[in-house]
Amino acid sequence: MNVFTRPSAAKAVQGTAAQHTGTAAGGQQVTPELKQWLEDHLQAGTPPAQVIEGMVGVGWQTALAWGALAQAQAEFAAAQQAAQKAHSGNLPEPDIADGRSVLDIEGHRVKIATAMKHPRVVVFEGLLTLDECQALVDLSSPRLARSETVDNSNGGNEVNAARTSDGMFFGRGETPLIERIERRIALLLRWPVENGEGLQILRYRPGAEYLPHYDYFDPVHPGSKPILQRGGQRVGTLVMYLSAPLRGGATTFPHVGLEVGPVPGNAVFFSYDKPHPSTGTLHGGAPVLEGEKWVATKWMREGEFR
Ligand code: PD2
Ligand code: ZN
DSSP states (O other), X not given: OOTTOSHHHHHHHXXXXXXXXXXXTTOOOOOHHHHHHHHHHHXXXXXXXXXXXXXXXXXXXXXXXXXXXXXXXXXXXXXXXXXXXXXXXXXXXXXXXXXXXXXXXXXXXXXXXXXXXXXXXXXXXXXXXXXXXXXXXXXXXXXXXXXXXXXXXXXXXXXXXXXXXXXXXXXXXXXXXXXXXXXXXXXXXXXXXXXXXXXXXXXXXXXXXXXXXXXXXXXXXTTHHHHHTTTSOEEEEEEEEEEOOSEEOOEEEXXXXXXXXXXTTXXXXXXXXXXXXXXXXOEEEOOEEESOEEEEEEEEESSOOO
16 A cells, blocks of 8 residues: 555645754654554554655655654554453453364364454354355345445445445344354354344355455444444454355455455454454455355344344
């Protein structure tokens, strides 16, 4: 990413330098705007040299720019560590701290294929049987409609070019199959069934995709308020793959370069302790190139979802 792709970015850096032009060395100060700008780039993984180039380009002295960046890096790392400590034990999380690679959920064996600490991402193998995958596809197909996203101004739904799949929601516990799957998920992630939203089914046809986004509701948007009243913030997402396209359709985590292939029965889980990009959970559904991709998503809330 170019450091100046955000319109406000150049301003954040420039304002600081202009304010202090002509002052003695060390007079260039880290304003709150610059601090935020640096944090955004640390979060986005912008190479340090590129950040420095941006600062020097608007008048920063090179040595001072490196000093400001080093300070921001230290603060960013400390904040991440503190946040992880404060919330550990308070998020959905599989019982794999001892390094085990298989979990037995009431006789159903789920393998741990991949686990990443930050962002917290775990890929499960065999969470659903192929019969369960097919049953979810069959049950949902007659009810599919073009997927919508939240309208940030009022909390309603709107069709959005960023999301070109078709989808539907099951009610929680709507059928015995769904009840069984929801119970398995609750035991796997040690998070109450009552805190889960109803299962969402998505179908992606060739060309359909879900552009990178965060699953939490940004509290600054007025539309988040009514949504947050129903069980608080989302804290975890489980995307279960029901059918695989022939090409394309991975679930991507652009901040960490991770791509999870859609293998039927497998699932990718990620959690986020606060509604902030520093969780590193930006993720998307890459375009399906050939065939169809079906997924079931379970979102988990902080409190009981009604
Ligand atoms: O289908 C996916 O891979 C995908 C990607 C990003 C699903 C979701 N987000 C979601 O359901 O939130
Ligand atoms: Zn998502």
